[in-house]
Amino acid sequence: MSSNQLDKKSQAWSALFSEPMSELVQRYTASVFFDKRLADADITGSLAHADMLAAQGIISADDLAAIQKGMAQIREEIANGQFEWKLALEDVHLNIEARLTQLVGDAGKRLHTGRSRNDQVATDIRLWLRGEIDLVTGLLRELQTALVDVAAQNVDVILPGFTHLQVAQPVSFAHHLLAYVEMFARDEQRMQDVRRRVNQLPLGSAALAGTTYPLDRERVARTLGMEGVCQNSLDAVSDRDFAIEFAAAASLVMVHISRLSEELILWMSQNFAFIRIADRFTTGSSIMPQKKNPDVPELARGKTGRVVGHLMGLITLMKGQPLAYNKDNQEDKEPLFDTVDTLRDTLRIFVEMIGGQPNTQTGAKESGISVNADAMRAAASRGYATATDLADYLVKKGLPFRDAHEVVAHAVKTAQDQGVDLAELPLATLQGFDARIGADVFEQALTLQASLGARGTLGGTAPAQVQAQMARHRARLAG
Ligand code: ARG
DSSP, X not given: OOHHHHHHSSOSSOTTOOSXXXXXXXXXXXXXXXXXXXXXXXXXXXXXXXXXHHHTTSSOHHHHHHHHHHHHHHHHHHHTTOOOOOGGGOSHHHHHHHHHHHHHTHHHHHTTTTOOHHHHHHHHHHXXXXXXXXXXXXXXXXXXXXXXXXXHTOTTOEEEEEETTEEEEEEEHHHHHHHHHHHHHXXXXXXXXXXXXXXXXXXXXXXXXXXSSOOOHHHXXXXXXXXXXXXXXXXXXXXXXXXXXXXXHHHHHHHHHHHHHHHHHHHHSXXXXXXXXXXXXXXXXXXXXXXXXXXXXXXXXXXXXXXXXXXXXXXXXHHTOOSSOOGGGGGGHHHHHHHHHHHHHHHHHHIIIIIOEEOTTTOOEEOSEEEOHHHHHHHHHTTTTTHHHHHHHHHHTTOOHHHHHHHHHHHHHHHHHHTOOGGGSOHHXXXXXXXXXXXXXXXXXXXXXXXXXXXXXXXXXXXXXXHHHHHHHHHHHOO
């Protein structure tokens, strides 16, 4: 088929078909308007394939040179927005190949030797996704650094730690933020783990069974910087588990962002007033003049549903497919693209909101989150957050823990009835619950600092532990 035919006819692939597709079917089956996003990966893969074909003597050196020249021009046309994408040519692969043949003639027609769109598309998605994983990994590291920076300024800021959203025990605000650093560190590891399985080469599997040409698949893998070659042609062209894995890892990132968002939203509410989010990340209400709404975290929480939805879509897409390639797989792209876009935008905006942008005058970074340490401390002083500390104090004085628990429950009840905190009960009243309570109880157990300082176990909220964890993260995130 000549390139002219390829251009004009409504079907791109064969003389076998005797009737044209309806416009609706053409639109339904075409992917070019979304998969053109893979153009750069497609050309990179084609160049590696052509280089190998020439090295193996399957095409001539002249053909290779012509393909390289044509592809350079196509890259430029695409970059300049001059490339004419045609629906009739179905997808990114056929569009680029047709243009190449238009530009360089027969050499263009030889490019597809020993290749099928099935191994081609699988290669393209992997190449593209590998690049996106690297960008996401960079953003995850930036976000961790931003959180560590804010944590460093808040080691001595105390807020109530919650379980069941009920005041539980006081914790350092830095410790709280470092919990998210741990989550995003695991997300980073997960992305790296997924990357190893994404970075395997399907090309050379051809349509499904391998090919009759003496291809050097290892060479193509090396050229493309891939870590290995897919070892079964049927599997290589058909499974998209690597995309599903990525969507799962992306969903977890979003779930972590969503948890953080939920806290930011709660903390910004007047009833907590723990933080203020800078105006540039909030919006007003069209009817209530006093409102400032935390739209950014709310949208991030909302968009989490969208990414988790894509994971469900992709995994369901795979489930009923017999070997090998089926057109179903064309449906992998839009969810994958949207997952990447949503994830990258969300991470970027969180880096900006938490880490801040450099001030144009001073150059210093100003976080979009400002902390109201007094409100946090006041909240930690309500709700009997140091009750466990009083129990631990009594245990150190020889009382079995269960008995100490009971004694403190009585003390809390009395304090509640009087509307005061434990630390506000007179020593004599406290001693009425247990004679072992001494004047040192305030210093040792009932103050917020004492409570924090006592939790020096590895991973605990004591300032020394928090400093040690912060140093570990800084070393890990350096460079
Ligand atoms: N556009 C197709 C996809 O995204 C490319 C592979 C088509 N292969 C085929 N035999 N129809 O999956």
